[in-house]
Amino acid sequence: MGTEKNKEGMILQYPLHPMLSRSYDILEPMFVRDVLPESGHGVLASREQWDALLDTLPDGARPVADxxxxKWNGRDGHESAPSDKWDELRRNLDILMGKANKGGGGGGKKAAKKLSSIDRIKIEQWPAKTVFKYCYPRLDINVSKMQNHLLKSPFCVHPKTGRVCVPLDVDTVDEFDPFDVPTLPQLMRELDEYEKTRGSRRTPSEEGDGGDGAATMEDAVSHEWQKTSLRGPFEKFQRQFLNPMWQELRREKRARAEEAAAATGDF
Incomplete structure (x- = not known):
């Protein structure tokens, strides 16, 4: 990944792979809306921040940066919105590469002739690199390298924070707060509280067939985690994803068995 001190940043092939081109088209509006303003990362919200961003421009775009x-360090910088600055920056880069003309004249094409092919590629890729730096999904290499890292098994726990990974509800993913997931100390308290308040009332599922048959889904407890706040996200994941998946797998297995039986005449 690129940083303020590393102009090169990530290495992208030229031209961009179609998947990356589509990703850029999707991510750039989010970058403008959520990263540039002060309410986000503030990348173009203050002099210190836009100076740092301009420093990441390739050497061939130094005239644009200067x-x-x-301009921005004068009055215009405080009057224009971060989204306007981004548009202005993109427009100036296009002019530099001859994709647009300054004021309708031919200045852009003249400037483009002075650029080497390497400079042109670096300048053309800079917006995508910048957007991907802040917005492109990525995984830490340690997730794959370390056996005790996250995403290795259900109910995995972050070793530093103690937070437990829970399935995401895709219908409400924008409302998900990663700091609001259960933690190990919280789960221990919930288990203790459950035993204090309900431990003496064994449910039919816990007693076997000795119940009166009036148990609800809320009462049915087969595992310790069902006594905690993990129950909501995991049971919803099981109900909406795992159970339908297993049903589909069983149907496919049955269909293959019937097809094999039909082929051999073994009914």
Whole structure:
């Protein structure tokens, strides 16, 4: 990943792979909306931040960086919105590469002739690299490398925070708060509280067939985690994803068995 101190950043092939081109089209509006303003990362919300961003421009775009730095550090910088600055930056890069003309004249094409092919590629890829740096989904290499890292098994726990990984509800993913998931100390308290308040009332599922048959789904407890706040996300995941998946797998297995029986005449 690129940083303020590393202009090169990630290495992208040229031209961009179609998947990355589509990703950029999807991510750039989110980048403008959620990363640039002060309410996000503030990348173009203050002088310190936009100076740092302009410093990541390739050397071939140095005239653009110098011109915009001078303009934004004056009155224009405080009057224009971060989204306007991004549009202005993109427009100036297009002019530099000859994709657009400055004021309708031919200045853009003249400037483009002075660029080497390497400079042109670096400048053309810079917006995508910048957007991907902040917005492109990625996995820590340690997830794959370390056997005790996250995503290895259900109910995995972050070793530093003690937070337990829970399935995401895709219908409400925008409302998900990663800091609101259960923690190990919280689960221990919930288990203790469950035993204090309900431990003496064994449910039919816990007693076997000795119940009166009036148990509800809320009462049915087969595992310790069902006594905690893990129950909601995991049972919903089981109900909406795992159970339908197993049903589909069983149907496929039955269909293959019937097909094999029909082929051999073994009914």
């Amino acid at each position: 011109r915009l730095r001078k």
